[in-house]
Amino acid sequence: VTTLPFGRHRSAPLGEVPTSYLAWLVRTVRLSSGVRAAVAAELARRGIDAPPPAPPAARPVPPCARCGAAGYSCGWQQTRDGRRQIHAACTRCGRWLGFLPQVEPHTGQADAAASAAPILDALTRLEALGVELAGDGRAVWFAGDDWRRVPADLQAVVRQCRHTLAGMLGDTRRKAAAS
Ligand SMILES: [Zn+2]
Numbered sequence: 226v227t228t229l230p231f232g233r234h235r236s237a238p239l240g241e242v243p244t245s246y247l248a249w250l251v252r253t254v255r256l257s258s259g260v261r262a263a264v265a266a267e268l269a270r271r272g273i274d275a276p277p278p279a280p281p282a283a284r285p286v287p288p289c290a291r292c293g294a295a296g297y298s299c300g301w302q303q304t305r306d307g308r309r310q311i312h313a314a315c316t317r318c319g320r321w322l323g324f325l326p327q328v329e330p331h332t333g334q335a336d337a338a339a340s341a342a343p344i345l346d347a348l349t350r351l352e353a354l355g356v357e358l359a360g361d362g363r364a365v366w367f368a369g370d371d372w373r374r375v376p377a378d379l380q381a382v383v384r385q386c387r388h389t390l391a392g393m394l395g396d397t398r399r400k401a402a403a404s
Pocket of ligand 1 (some may be wrong): 289290291292293294315316317318319320
């Protein structure tokens with residue numbers, strides 16, 4: 226980014242935009258990461274450190290669109306690239322209510338619900354229930370209709386380590402075909 230895409234100095238080369246305006250931008254305007262980085266770099270060139278971006282705000286979780294319940298629970302969900310996100314679910318029916326920003330109180334709620342040993346927990350509890358996991362090496366799912374028998378807190382434990390489990394299980398469809 227070498228010019229601003231909006232505002233009073235739209236299309237002006239960043240090097241010609243007044244310092245006060247650039248400082249105001251990084252302080253108060255919600256910028257895309259590319260524009261923010263360019264403005265911060267221009268400020269740095271002028272000897273001014275840009276403040277870090279404001280953290281995302283906690284946000285209220287709306288009532289469940291399926292059952293109308295207002296209660297929700299938070300849990301960590303593993304992402305494919307090994308990071309994690311906060312999954313919110315309806316406490317009554319389990320419906321997914323969205324991903325929440327990683328700030329309090331959401332992070333504290335997700336931490337409180339987390340299993341310290343999710344893989345061991347998931348495998349032993351699924352074994353006890355007689356529920357099998359299937360997978361393609363990248364994602365896992367409960368075989369057949371078995372998810373109906375898996376309580377919400379156990380589904381949350383599986384979400385916590387679902388890509389690690391997928392890697393451990395490999396492609397169960399290929400194994401089934403081979404046996
Ligand atoms: Zn619900």
